[in-house]
Amino acid sequence: MKLGVKIMPREVILDTQGRAVEASMKSNGFNTLSQCRVGKFIELTLTTTEASQAKAEVEKMLKEGGLYNPLIERYEIQTGE
């Protein structure tokens, strides 16, 4: 089954990439933009078919496999891709 993992910089972290996109959009005339944050999205296809087991494996990859940095990032697993 296919799962998605959204990894975003924590709110307290200065997101330089997001700030750059924000500034660039504003200078291009998109004045309704008030904030922008840029993170990663990882699509994982597993041979596991059971949803809760697949989610547990993805969490293990994130925490033990080092897919994300808990000090500066937060993650969110999206099922039903």
Next chain:
Amino acid sequence: MKLGVKIMPREVILDTQGRAVEASMKSNGFNTLSQCRVGKFIELTLTTTEASQAKAEVEKMLKEGGLYNPLIERYEIQTGE
């Protein structure tokens, strides 16, 4: 309102970052992983309150503002962040 934009490399494009993550996870013993693709996730906060208008603005940013490369990427707007 807050909107999310998921930007992934197109299926026909060789995703080197995804392949690297896949190989790394497999060598770490995560054998149930069959495919991995890595893309971007952008969280945009707009002053616009109307959902369909906000979505139109984000689409304009993507297409005219150059937030994504249509040749090698596909995007998906997620509301209800």
